[in-house]
Amino acid sequence: MPNHSLPTLEDVAREAQVSTATVSRSLNSPDNVAAKTLERVQAAVQKLGYSPNFGARALAAKRTNTIGAVIPTMENAIFARGLQAFQETISRNGSTLLVASSSYLRELEEEQIRNLVARGADAILLIGEDRSEEIYEFLKKRGIPYVLAWNYRPNSSHCFVGFDNRAAIKNLARKVLDLGHVTIGMIAGLTQENDRARDRVLGVREALAEYNIPGENFHVIETSYDFTNAGDALELLLEKKPKPTAIICGNDILAVGAVKQAKALGLRVPEDISITGFDDIEVSSIIEPPLTTVHIPHRKMGKIAAECLLAMRKNQVLSKSIKLNPFIVERGSLSKPGE
Amino acid sequence: MPNHSLPTLEDVAREAQVSTATVSRSLNSPDNVAAKTLERVQAAVQKLGYSPNFGARALAAKRTNTIGAVIPTMENAIFARGLQAFQETISRNGSTLLVASSSYLRELEEEQIRNLVARGADAILLIGEDRSEEIYEFLKKRGIPYVLAWNYRPNSSHCFVGFDNRAAIKNLARKVLDLGHVTIGMIAGLTQENDRARDRVLGVREALAEYNIPGENFHVIETSYDFTNAGDALELLLEKKPKPTAIICGNDILAVGAVKQAKALGLRVPEDISITGFDDIEVSSIIEPPLTTVHIPHRKMGKIAAECLLAMRKNQVLSKSIKLNPFIVERGSLSKPGE
DNA sequence: TTGAGAAATGCAAGCGCTTGCATTTTTTCC
DNA sequence: GGAAAAAATGCAAGCGCTTGCATTTCTCAA
Numbered sequence: 001m002p003n004h005s006l007p008t009l010e011d012v013a014r015e016a017q018v019s020t021a022t023v024s025r026s027l028n029s030p031d032n033v034a035a036k037t038l039e040r041v042q043a044a045v046q047k048l049g050y051s052p053n054f055g056a057r058a059l060a061a062k063r064t065n066t067i068g069a070v071i072p073t074m075e076n077a078i079f080a081r082g083l084q085a086f087q088e089t090i091s092r093n094g095s096t097l098l099v100a101s102s103s104y105l106r107e108l109e110e111e112q113i114r115n116l117v118a119r120g121a122d123a124i125l126l127i128g129e130d131r132s133e134e135i136y137e138f139l140k141k142r143g144i145p146y147v148l149a150w151n152y153r154p155n156s157s158h159c160f161v162g163f164d165n166r167a168a169i170k171n172l173a174r175k176v177l178d179l180g181h182v183t184i185g186m187i188a189g190l191t192q193e194n195d196r197a198r199d200r201v202l203g204v205r206e207a208l209a210e211y212n213i214p215g216e217n218f219h220v221i222e223t224s225y226d227f228t229n230a231g232d233a234l235e236l237l238l239e240k241k242p243k244p245t246a247i248i249c250g251n252d253i254l255a256v257g258a259v260k261q262a263k264a265l266g267l268r269v270p271e272d273i274s275i276t277g278f279d280d281i282e283v284s285s286i287i288e289p290p291l292t293t294v295h296i297p298h299r300k301m302g303k304i305a306a307e308c309l310l311a312m313r314k315n316q317v318l319s320k321s322i323k324l325n326p327f328i329v330e331r332g333s334l335s336k337p338g339e
Numbered sequence: 340m341p342n343h344s345l346p347t348l349e350d351v352a353r354e355a356q357v358s359t360a361t362v363s364r365s366l367n368s369p370d371n372v373a374a375k376t377l378e379r380v381q382a383a384v385q386k387l388g389y390s391p392n393f394g395a396r397a398l399a400a401k402r403t404n405t406i407g408a409v410i411p412t413m414e415n416a417i418f419a420r421g422l423q424a425f426q427e428t429i430s431r432n433g434s435t436l437l438v439a440s441s442s443y444l445r446e447l448e449e450e451q452i453r454n455l456v457a458r459g460a461d462a463i464l465l466i467g468e469d470r471s472e473e474i475y476e477f478l479k480k481r482g483i484p485y486v487l488a489w490n491y492r493p494n495s496s497h498c499f500v501g502f503d504n505r506a507a508i509k510n511l512a513r514k515v516l517d518l519g520h521v522t523i524g525m526i527a528g529l530t531q532e533n534d535r536a537r538d539r540v541l542g543v544r545e546a547l548a549e550y551n552i553p554g555e556n557f558h559v560i561e562t563s564y565d566f567t568n569a570g571d572a573l574e575l576l577l578e579k580k581p582k583p584t585a586i587i588c589g590n591d592i593l594a595v596g597a598v599k600q601a602k603a604l605g606l607r608v609p610e611d612i613s614i615t616g617f618d619d620i621e622v623s624s625i626i627e628p629p630l631t632t633v634h635i636p637h638r639k640m641g642k643i644a645a646e647c648l649l650a651m652r653k654n655q656v657l658s659k660s661i662k663l664n665p666f667i668v669e670r671g672s673l674s675k676p677g678e
Numbered sequence: 679t680t681g682a683g684a685a686a687t688g689c690a691a692g693c694g695c696t697t698g699c700a701t702t703t704t705t706t707c708c
Numbered sequence: 709g710g711a712a713a714a715a716a717t718g719c720a721a722g723c724g725c726t727t728g729c730a731t732t733t734c735t736c737a738a
Contacts, residue, residue, distance in 0.1 A: 006481065008724055019688045024726055034686060034734095049480075054459035055403065056724030058394025059693045066437075066458065073423055080419040084412055087440055091451070096458050097438050098405075101426055112430075119405065119435050120393035141388075142345065227621075256625060282566075286595060288627045347694055358718045363696055373704095373716060395694035398723045 007048040015044035027052065058120055067309055068098040068121030070112045076225065076253070077281040078298050079127070082149065085302030086125060093310050104224075106193045110135045117144055123309040125149060129156060130195040145312035145319075149305045151196050152323045159312075160321040161305040165196050166203035168294050168326040169248070172276055173207035175328060176246050179336045181274065182213060185237035185244035186220040187230050187254045197222075200250050200278065217242060223254070230257025235265070238273075245273065245337035252277035252284045255291050259333060270335040280329055290331035297324055346387040354383035366391065397459055406648055407437040407460030409451045415564065415592070416620040417637050418466070421488065424641030425464060432649050443563075445532045449474045456483055462648040464488060468495060469534040484651035484658075488644045490535050491662045498651075499660040500644040504535050505542035507633050507665040508587070511615055512546035514667060515585050518675045520613065521552060524576035524583035525559040526569050526593045536561075539589050539617065556581060562593070569596025574604070577612075584612060584676035591616035591623045594630050598672060609674040619668055629670035636663055 013020045018037060026033045026041040033041070044050070058064045067090050071079045087097045098121050102109035113135055116124060124139070124146040136158075139146050152162040176184065186204055189197035201220060208218055219240045223229040230249065234257070237244055249255035255277030259269050267273050269289055277284050277293035284291035301324055308319045352359045357376060365372045365380040372380070383389070397403045406429050410418045426436045437460050441448035452474055455463060463478070463485040475497075478485050491501040515523065525543055528536035540559060547557055558579045562568040569588065573596070576583055588594035594616030601608050608614055608628055616623050616632035623630035640663055647658045 009726095010724080020725075021689075021727075022687055025687085028726080032686075037686080051453070051457050053398065053724050054457060055394050055397030055399075055401075055695095056693090057726080059392065059398050059695085059723085060394075060725040060727080062394075062693075062726090064394065064458075074413060074419045074426070075416075075423050077414075077416065077419070080413045080416070084414050084440060087413070087438060088442075091439060096454060099426060099436050099438050100430060101423060103427075114390070115435060118390050118393060119403075260625070283622050283625055286599070286622055286626050348696095349694080359695075360697075360719075361717055364717085367696080371716075376716080392694050394725095395723090396696080398725085399694075399696040401696090401723075 006053075007050045008053070009050075011048055012041065012044045012050050015048060016040045063122050064120035065095045066098050066119070066121050067095050067123045067125070067306075067313075068100070068113075068116035068119070069125040070100045070102055070109055070116065071125075071127050072104045073101050074099075077283075078150075078251075078279050078296065081281075082298040082302035082305075085299040086306045087302075089303045089306035090310065093306075095310070104190070104194065106131060114138070117142060123147075123313045125305055125309060127151075128195045129153060129158060129160075130193050130198075145309060147305050147308050147312070147319070149301055151199065152321065153195070153199075156321075158321075159308070159319050160323070161301060161308055162322075163296060163301070163324045163326045165199035166206070168203065168296075169200045169278060170203035170207045172278070172294055172328055173204045173248060174210070176248060176274065176276065176334065177207060177211045177213070179246075179274075179334070181244075181246040181337050183217045183242045183244045183246075184208065184213065184219075185234075185240065185247045186218070186249070187233040187237070187247060187258055188220055188222045188250040189225055189254070190222050197250055204248055217244075219244065225251060225253045227253060227257035227260065230254040231261030231264070234258040234261045238265075246334070247273060247275045249275065249277055252279045252281045252291060252293055255293065255333070256283050256287050259287055259289070259291070270333050274334040274337070276334050284329075285331065289333045291329075292331045292334035293329055294326045295329045296326050300324060345392075346389045347392070348389075350387055351380065351383045351389050354387060355379045402461050403459035404434045405437050405458070405460050406434050406462045406464070406645075406652075407439070407452075407455030407458070408464040409439045409441055409448055409455065410464075410466050411443045412440050413438075416622075417489075417590075417618050417635065420620075421637040421641035421644075424638040425645045426641075428642045428645035429649065432645075434649070443529070443533065445470060453477070456481055462486075462652045464644055464648060466490075467534045468492060468497060468499075469532050484648060486644050486647050486651070486658070488640055490538065491660060492534070492538075495660075497660075498647070498658050499662070500640060500647050501661075502635060502640070502663045502665045504538040505545070507542065507635075508539045508617060509542035509546045511617070511633055511667055512543045512587060513549070515587060515613065515615065515673065516546060516550045516552070518585075518613075518673070520583075520585040520676050522556045522581045522583045522585075523547065523552065523558075524573075524579065524586045525557070526572040526576070526586060526588045526597055527559050527561045528564055528589040528593070529561050536589055543587055556583075558583065564590060564592045566592060566596035566599065569593040570600030570603075573597040573600045577604075585673070586612060586614045588614065588616055591618045591620045591630060591632055594632065594672070595622050595626050598626055598628070598630070609672050613673045613676070615673050623668075624670065628672045631670045631673035632668055633665045634668045635665050639663060 009020045013023045100112035127150045148160045149162045152160045152164045188201050191198040221233040277291040280293045280295035348359045352362045439451035466489045487499045488501050491499045491503045527540050530537040560572040616630040619632045619634035
């Protein structure tokens with residue numbers, strides 16, 4: 001709790017022998033203040049150790065210079081990295097980041113969004129598109145600009161700064177199929193309430209359709225993003241008939257879990273089984289064999305999302321969606337079947 | 340920017356046919372309001388879609404229910420994990436997290452601290468102890484409680500919630516020495532302006548002294564936390580005479596970089612060279628061989644730090660420091676020399 | 679030197695909420 | 709049933725800052 005009596009604008013005004021209005025202007029639009037006055041005010045600020053009261057400022061100016069973000073979890077490196085870049089960018093622009101996490105729970109996420117808005121966030125970063133219509137209405141009604149990151153959906157009306165999950169993994173799946181795999185397993189993230197995970201499954205299915213792979217040659221298991229779960233899922237997939245020769249994973253974490261488990265089962269990767277990842281986080285090049293995966297420019301995404309939000313807040317214009325381009329990184333966990 | 344005319348307390352008061360004071364109380368201390376009245380107010384709030392104005396509230400109540408944290412970077416998994424737990428805890432207590440990062444730069448960090456305070460943070464989480472006396476003075480003067488995490492120093496006057504880096508790595512070093520290693524290399528983090536990194540070097544030195552290892556048998560190279568740098572550092576260390584048989588790393592990231600490089604150089608780990616880590620982040624059990632490292636309870640630390648801060652804010656009492664206990668995790672990257 | 683226009687400054691009205699104190703209503707207990 | 713205590717409510721004074729508008733001061737051309 002702030003100490004009893006911190007200096008106020010008025011104290012500074014008295015010290016500098018000007019009005020509070022002038023002090024305020026010296027702080028917020030120094031260009032409109034005479035050089036000499038400005039100097040006096042600054043000296044007074046310095047002397048008194050003055051720092052504006054946040055609440056008062058927010059109340060009077062109707063803006064907080066605070067930008068909110070609700071992400072599923074900071075523990076996943078992809079969000080941590082993107083958020084870091086996001087934070088750096090808004091910080092450089094004089095704003096501050098207000099963070100909340102949803103643990104991938106839709107209800108909790110909506111609560112957090114309302115919370116951030118109530119806390120005065122004047123723009124918000126959200127992950128993906130899946131959430132109730134009401135919450136979008138709410139944001140619209142309050143005039144809070146928002147950007148959806150980590151996905152990009154061509155036909156949506158929202159402003160995205162992200163990449164097309166569906167298309168990205170589709171390309172990877174094509175590459176798998178081109179190598180001759182005809183029975184495929186997929187370890188996906190939980191698709192309910194998660195458009196990114198869903199789009200990734202969709203992308204793989206589309207590729208399979210293109211190559212006329214029959215349904216019985218494709219099996220999907222959904223699981224939360226966790227090494228151990230991925231290992232279990234791998235075992236389940238290996239029991240399917242016909243047995244898959246390639247496992248496409250919803251992200252690198254699942255892929256790492258699968259690779260570990262495959263090795264534990266005495267299988268060679270990729271000779272006995274190919275495994276692919278998604279995201280290209282650090283572990284993907286540390287595990288043996290390193291993962292063939294899809295690289296996502298997380299930092300870049302965070303930075304651009306921040307710039308977008310900053311611009312939207314300023315101009316009150318809905319910004320256009322921005323699509324980033326992921327690309328496949330070939331490392332070694334994918335090869336021809338039965339090689 | 341908030342829409343032109345959101346409902347205010349007064350609107351709710353009118354709708355519910357009570358005074359604004361009663362509405363305010365209904366929101367903040369419902370126990371002091373008659374059940375019937377409360378009901379009427381809540382109905383009005385619902386009907387109008389009212390949500391209190393943050394600035395006004397902060398101004399009038401002199402507290403924001405916002406807690407700040409300045410961490411070096413979210414990209415390092417250890418901070419991400421701790422911060423996630425920290426956030427969850429304060430969120431559960433009705434507060435929100437304001438985040439800034441310092442990129443390990445002292446000046447930037449102090450700027451960020453002032454920034455968070457100006458933004459109304461009513462308590463702050465800081466990493467480690469290294470910073471100017473002025474900034475501590477500043478915090479004290481403003482009456483902002485703070486907690487230092489990720490380290491614990493027995494003789495400091497600050498409130499820590501962390502672990503004793505020096506003691507923890509000292510134990511690990513002892514274990515290395517017990518195995519018979521007599522020439523040691525260390526890849527440390529940059530120790531300037533970073534008490535954790537410094538304490539870790541210190542801990543190793545102390546262990547060496549205990550075992551009477553002469554100075555020329557110990558070489559330290561400092562580098563920023565980065566895989567590639569660690570690899571370079573390893574090469575440099577291997578050129579030293581006498582050549583080290585064990586490399587103690589300042590954290591897991593450095594250790595992973597060292598292991599990768601060692602393998603690239605055709606060395607077997609641990610047969611040809613032992614390498615140890617610190618932190619026990621996920622990669623340490625994914626790399627081959629998995630790292631022998633020191634486990635730090637990051638999540639627990641984040642949670643406790645949050646609870647501490649919450650309590651300090653409430654009671655206006657300086658909390659006692661809390662010391663967490665790291666422990667060594669033996670995995671496979673450390674063995675007897677020349678085995 | 680003077681006067682018009684531009685630049686700088688001051689005045690004062692809020693911004694929407696909390697809270698101490700005063701007042702009214704309800705409850706309790708003889 | 710009534711007085712005293714307790715509970716609920718209302719009144720209104722701020723909290724510290726921004727900003728539109730009015731006023732003063734400065735600048736510069738004639």
